[in-house]
Amino acid sequence: MLDGLVNTANLAKAFGLVFDPKTLAIICLSSFYGLFFGAIPGLTATMATALLVPVTFFMDPVPAIGAIIAATAMAIFSGDVPGVLLRIPGTPASAAYTDEAYAMTMKGQAELALGACLVFSVVGGLFGALALALIAPALAELALKFSTFEYFWLACLGLTCAVFVARGDPLKGIISLCFGLAVAQVGIDVVHGTPRFTFGSISLTGGIDLVPALVGFFAVPELIRNVTANHGRVEIVAQNIGSVFRGQWELFKRYPLNCFRGNLIGVLIGALPGAGADIAAWISYAVSKRFSKEKEKFGTGHPEGLVDAGAANNSALGGAWVPALVFGIPGDSITAIVIGVLYMKGMQPGPTVFINSQDLVYALFIVFFLANLLMIPFGWAMIKASRRILSVPREVLMPIILLFCVVGSFAIENTLFNVWVMLAMGIIGYLFEENGIPTAPAILGLVLGKMIEENFLLSMIKVGGDVTGLFGRPIGGTLGATTLAIWILPLAWLAWRRLGRGGHAT
Amino acid sequence: MKASLKTLIAGTALAVLATAGVAQAAWPERPVTIIVPAGAGGGTDGTARLLAKQLQDELKQPFNVVNNGQGGGIVGHTQIATARPDGYTLGIVYNYYQWKMLGQADINHTMFAPIAIYNVDPAALLVNVNSPFKTGKEAFDALKADASKYKIGCGGSCGGSWHIPNAELFIKYGIDPKKPVMVPSAGGALSNQDLASGGLDLAVGSLPEGKPLIEAGKLRPLYVVSSARQGAPFQDVPTAKEALGVDMEGGAFRLVAGPKGLPADIVSKLETTLEKIWKSEEFQNGMKQRNFGTKWLNSKDTVAFMQAHEASMTETMKALGLAK
Known part of the structure; x- marks a missing residue:
């Protein structure tokens, strides 16, 4: 049955690419890097990806992408460890269940909590990889029928999602989004060749390079915070960590539904533009609590929510790659960076990547499975070494990270200008975070802004400026109607309710 | 021991001087x-x-x-x-x-x-496999009749490496190159993808850029703007002269x-x-x-x-x- 779906020659080639000793070594090294990065509070999986980019510059496509996949998968798991031991989430993706996990530690169940985090991270990661490998190629077949009209609507849907799923005040989400869209306008537009907001600077004609902007946006705020805020040393409560795998099978047998539900929510949320592992964890933890038979135990050190959310944040990683590969629309902030790397490696995201570079796409899937399997031994080692890792002095670490930010931004085009871009975006990112403005919509605006504008203008050229032409093709029309419905229906509902209430009052 | 060291240093210095003298004439020395x-x-x-x-x-x-x-x-x-x-x-x-x-x-x-x-890399003209145009001549005759009906992808920026040679062919064939709706894109890959999705009628580009979609059976090349045919796998793609009777090179x-x-x-x-x-x-x-x-x-x-x-x-x- 698979013969028709899988090109075995390319699959064999892909295995060859992944199991090349050099590639394997790079995957292992970046796994350690990811484990370390995830465990240090404040250093996120997105930041780990951003700092990896300049290094991947000197690699072939498969090791480059493999490095990112391995590092992010490990970092999302590893973020759980300080959560369990210190009650500080290592990455935002662990924040949803940090209190729960720490409560387990206080009950003397640190091993069980750490083990659950590891085992269900692996299960979630593998499920995400499976979903990616099955859904993406099928979706690509459909996406081959997409022209500029469809891409325009798809990007609009993506931006709409970004505002809806951002946690907190939607108004702040919109501010963030508009900032991203504004930055995306800088430079010569592809359609008419008009320079915009370049202020006569030749460096700005090419626009704001995505990679230094993202490095700045994700890495610098934490560096600034590290200087302004005082991180005291925290003592680790659990003294000896025993066998982390004991009791995990029982846990799985007790909560098989939770595990599956977490996996599914993770993939779906991951695939939604703008929402990544952190939101997947929050939602699946909430779902777990809502449908649990033992709601009252939540918050007292009960492993049930850990099963759901621990799986969800890792499966979200795979889910996020689906729209990124198929449409070039990032599912989360990690894949926003990944898209830039794919371009640099000549794997232009879009349905044609499954035709042009099928071997590389297969290799990518294999790396996804491999990285999640490697997580079992590496994660175990990480838990054993956690005390050492958590006591790395920040005053040594942070300058090194800043150095990497600067060198990396410079290396992309060999221009000092990009270093300034990185620093400027970093300061803006810091101001955003300090004021509770979410950063994910800005990044989505930056990535999707060009896409929306280009596809709109190209569509207008094709139909001679007739806006109804945006609905002229079956798929495009459907997507357009859906988008408009999402925009209008909530407003209409609100208006109807207001009017209705007004009617009662009088 | 001391003497030999001195000799060694002197010798090395001489050698360096000598090579430096020669190297001035011999680019590149750094x-x-x-x-x-x-x-x-x-x-x-x-x-x-x-x-x-x-x-x-x-x-x-x-x-x-x-x-x-x-x-x-x-x-x-x-x-x-x-x-x-x-x-x-x-x-x-x-x-x-x-x-x-x-x-x-x-x-x-x-x-x-x-x-x-x-x-x-010579320029080429591509169509969707479902296009009614089977040859360059069919496409050019249709364009000559009413070019404004057709949307043509530029395979990058309009006025770029692929558009210009094709536009020159249009002129030589008697087609007004200003008439068709020319659609720019950020690179040849996007133009070809748009052509495959049915969003364009024709696209200028190159054979190597179109190769994956041609081999996947989504696109068909009509001609290549070169005086000789290209090597495998494009040996069957006619030249502009064979397809249109205009001998030209460009790309x-x-x-x-x-x-x-x-x-x-x-x-x-x-x-x-x-x-x-x-x-x-x-x-x-x-x-x-x-x-x-x-x-x-x-x-x-x-x-x-x-x-x-x-x-x-x-x-x-x-x-x-x-x-x-």
């Missing part, structure tokens, strides 16, 4: 920079790195590729032209005259010391150049070395792997080629109404 006016990882970068590696093997000095893709390549080209003409800064020059015509930057052949053309080119005023002995040494490299199996295979066409023109012929490029650009851009 690492050479090759400026690539495009981002790392792209086509131009790939060919430059291929050349750089072999130049390094031949001339025993590092040849370092430095990417500068700012301003769509304008900045990198300017850097090559304004570098010190001492042979330690060279660069890759590609289709540049559209910038002059569009009023964006005055870059022309007099600013460079051209050394050799090593790559030319994208890449050449090695230094800044104007580069000493003649360095130009000739580079020319000989590059010719040797170009003929080597390693280079030819490397280019083939990356789907690039190979063509060799020496320094003199390259200058003539650049002049012809500028003349044909001027004429066609004016006819298209794009010249500023």
Whole structure:
């Protein structure tokens, strides 16, 4: 049955690419890097990806992408460890269940909590990889029928999602989004060749390079915070960590539904533009609590929510790659960076990547499975070494990270200008975070802004400026109607309710 | 012991002096920079790195590729032209005259010391496999009847390397090149994808860029703008002359150049070395792997080629109404 779906020659080639000793070594090294990065509070999986980019510059496509996949998968798991031991989430993706996990530690169940985090991270990661490998190629077949009209609507849907799923005040989400869209306008537009907001600077004609902007946006705020805020040393409560795998099978047998539900929510949320592992964890933890038979135990050190959310944040990683590969629309902030790397490696995201570079796409899937399997031994080692890792002095670490930010931004085009871009975006990112403005919509605006504008203008050229032409093709029309419905229906509902209430009052 | 050490130092010093004396005549005596006016990882970068590696093997000095893709390549080209003409800064020059015509930057052949053309990719015209046009003639006759009905992808920016040769063909066939709806894109891949999705009627581009979708049975090439047919797997694609009766060559080119005023002995040494490299199996295979066409023109012929490029650009851009 698979013969028709899988090109075995390319699959064999892909295995060859992944199991090349050099590639394997790079995957292992970046796994350690990811484990370390995830465990240090404040250093996120997105930041780990951003700092990896300049290094991947000197690699072939498969090791480059493999490095990112391995590092992010490990970092999302590893973020759980300080959560369990210190009650500080290592990455935002662990924040949803940090209190729960720490409560387990206080009950003397640190091993069980750490083990659950590891085992269900692996299960979630593998499920995400499976979903990616099955859904993406099928979706690509459909996406081959997409022209500029469809891409325009798809990007609009993506931006709409970004505002809806951002946690907190939607108004702040919109501010963030508009900032991203504004930055995306800088430079010569592809359609008419008009320079915009370049202020006569030749460096700005090419626009704001995505990679230094993202490095700045994700890495610098934490560096600034590290200087302004005082991180005291925290003592680790659990003294000896025993066998982390004991009791995990029982846990799985007790909560098989939770595990599956977490996996599914993770993939779906991951695939939604703008929402990544952190939101997947929050939602699946909430779902777990809502449908649990033992709601009252939540918050007292009960492993049930850990099963759901621990799986969800890792499966979200795979889910996020689906729209990124198929449409070039990032599912989360990690894949926003990944898209830039794919371009640099000549794997232009879009349905044609499954035709042009099928071997590389297969290799990518294999790396996804491999990285999640490697997580079992590496994660175990990480838990054993956690005390050492958590006591790395920040005053040594942070300058090194800043150095990497600067060198990396410079290396992309060999221009000092990009270093300034990185620093400027970093300061803006810091101001955003300090004021509770979410950063994910800005990044989505930056990535999707060009896409929306280009596809709109190209569509207008094709139909001679007739806006109804945006609905002229079956798929495009459907997507357009859906988008408009999402925009209008909530407003209409609100208006109807207001009017209705007004009617009662009088 | 002491004496022998002294002798050794003296000997070494002499040797250094001697080699330094010789080396003044023998370029290159230190690492050479090759400026690539495009981002790392792209086509131009790939060919430059291929050349750089072999130049390094031949001339025993590092040849370092430095990417500068700012301003769509304008900045990198300017850097090559304004570098010190001492042979330690060279660069890759590609289709540049559209910038002059569009009023964006005055870059022309007099600013460079051209050394050799090593790559030319002829332009082509592509349709969706479901298109009613089976041959170039059918498409051109339809365009001649009413060109404004058709949407044509530019395979990148309109007025670029693929559009101009095709527009020249339109003019020679009696089609008004201003009439069809020309649709730009950020690169050939996007244009071809749009063609495959049914969003365009025709797309100009190149055979290597269209290869994956042609082989997947989504696109069909109608002709290639070259006086001879291309090698496998495109041996069945007719030339413009076979398809339309117009003998013409045109497309994208890449050449090695230094800044104007580069000493003649360095130009000739580079020319000989590059010719040797170009003929080597390693280079030819490397280019083939990356789907690039190979063509060799020496320094003199390259200058003539650049002049012809500028003349044909001027004429066609004016006819298209794009010249500023």
